[in-house]
Amino acid sequence: MFIIRPFQSKDMFAVIKLASQLLTEEYSPTLFTYFYETSPWSFFVAEEHHKIIGFGIGIQQTTETARIVMIGTDETYQNRGIGSAVLYHLLYAFVQRNISFVELEVKTTNNQAIQFYEKHQFKILDTIPDFYQNGESAYIMRRRCFPHKGD
Numbered sequence: 548m549f550i551i552r553p554f555q556s557k558d559m560f561a562v563i564k565l566a567s568q569l570l571t572e573e574y575s576p577t578l579f580t581y582f583y584e585t586s587p588w589s590f591f592v593a594e595e596h597h598k599i600i601g602f603g604i605g606i607q608q609t610t611e612t613a614r615i616v617m618i619g620t621d622e623t624y625q626n627r628g629i630g631s632a633v634l635y636h637l638l639y640a641f642v643q644r645n646i647s648f649v650e651l652e653v654k655t656t657n658n659q660a661i662q663f664y665e666k667h668q669f670k671i672l673d674t675i676p677d678f679y680q681n682g683e684s685a686y687i688m689r690r691r692c693f694p695h696k697g698d
């Protein structure tokens with residue numbers, strides 16, 4: 548059984564390793580330190596038997612909007628609800644800060660993540676051409692942090 552808990556500095560190496568396995572973009576290790584220092588309240592890890600098997604990072608963008616920067620689950624542990632649990636923790640952290648909306652970018656070819664986000668009521672808002680290091684486009688997806696009836 549996994550647990551979701553706030554990121555701690557001892558998790559840094561495991562999270563960076565997981566991110567490099569799961570995400571095609573290259574992120575500088577200092578970026579993770581930056582997120583931890585600026586937004587410790589919206590940086591979560593999933594842990595099972597003392598192993599980091601997932602993580603999620605959010606930031607506050609404006610008074611009413613947050614952004615999910617990264618979310619990932621170790622491939623061996625995918626489709627067990629871990630990504631959803633991390634996402635709920637992020638949404639709850641945003642709601643606690645009175646943030647109304649959450650946005651993210653996802654590769655237009657990343658069907659796995661797009662389906663995951665659509666399952667969680669994110670809608671495609673826009674497309675940004677040439678967004679990623681390899682020239683791929685991104686969808687901007689958005690939802691209310693706390694869904695209203697009819698959303």
Ligand SMILES: CC(C)(COP(=O)(O)OP(=O)(O)OC[C@H]1O[C@@H](n2cnc3c(N)ncnc32)[C@H](O)[C@@H]1OP(=O)(O)O)[C@@H](O)C(=O)NCCC(=O)NCCS
Nearest residue numbers: 617618619620625626627628629630631659660662663666
């Ligand atoms: C997106 C991701 C975080 C989901 O994590 P997870 O722990 O598997 O998520 P959950 O088990 O909570 O949710 C499973 C849902 O994800 C989607 N999904 C998972 N694998 C999928 C696949 N191979 N194809 C399509 N959709 C898939 C489905 O919507 C699925 O729900 P369903 O079983 O009802 O169809 C995970 O796939 C991942 O780490 N992907 C690589 C990193 C990434 O692309 N992150 C997002 C961009 S930052």
